[in-house]
Amino acid sequence: MKLHWSPRSPFVRKVMVAAHELNLADRIEPVRTVVAMKAPNRDLLLDNPLSKIPTLVLDDGTAIFDSLVICEYLDTLAGGRLFPRDGMSRWHALTRHALANGLLDHLILWRNEREKPPERQTPEWLDSFALKTRETLARLERDAAWLDGEPFDIAHITVGVLLGYLDFRFDDLRWRDAHPRLTAWNETFAARPSARATEVRDG
């Protein structure tokens, strides 16, 4: 399997953490693929017309995306437990994934916005990104009990990736200051071999 990959993308990292948890990392061939909102990648367009990473390409050429679909595909391939199959545990896990993943979407937009020259920024958007980030982190802190629960699933992975991305691109927010339970949980996440093998980085 080929994976359109970048060391900077939190969504790629989510897939790679899942692959390591499932002992599938050795079967994935990462292909460095550079994308940006300003510059679609024309090679990637052949596999994914949205020019988004991660995109997984199976040996027969079948493309699978987005990151959530790739993770569930890998989980099924490995007979894993990252996605509860049935019952309310499935909807809880997928909603918690959507919360952390949706905040990552906002953070990517926020970063794009705040790196513009000031005269082209939209102040209401910056306020809105900041508010949604505060609200989401407050919710995760309030409900942190599930993070300590078992089994470790796609929601745990995505919260870990989210907190790692905050450290990578939004260090100025100092998210740990107001979130002691998330801070403690993040220590356990960051110590997992799957997390250590996949830290986001420039380069």
Next chain:
Amino acid sequence: MKLHWSPRSPFVRKVMVAAHELNLADRIEPVRTVVAMKAPNRDLLLDNPLSKIPTLVLDDGTAIFDSLVICEYLDTLAGGRLFPRDGMSRWHALTRHALANGLLDHLILWRNEREKPPERQTPEWLDSFALKTRETLARLERDAAWLDGEPFDIAHITVGVLLGYLDFRFDDLRWRDAHPRLTAWNETFAARPSARATEVRDG
């Protein structure tokens, strides 16, 4: 069940088309919820810290989102066939959903960008949105055979909602001109009772 709802949102429409297809629409109480990138909705934040619609709230207060998770929840509740359970048909359906849904995400951003005063727009973003839209529609046109196939699933719904949204907000693109197969398929989609009951509109 309560659904944070708006007649303008394609993602809400996706859920409502699914609900009609599954004969669950009568069990959903729509609550008009206004959101915008510039103005988060503080009531909605209690159920969804990202302030995004649709958000489904079960009778016991459990919130379920995003639109894909709500659709799969409803499908499971009804014992439906909108989500293939196993095999490659599942990954095909979910990837096709991700393609159409991802383009909807881009169109929302494109609309926000092009409505700004010209001096605050980012021309490279506008070019990128236009390119991804062309590429995605070309791919859907090329692969349109699956649209005519059975069973009607979450990918069909999302392509139908995407084309309806293009008519609603991007009429200037004249998408039908270069896409005869999509145009023909869209006629069959738009004639379904589930589509007729849920057309996006201002108001």
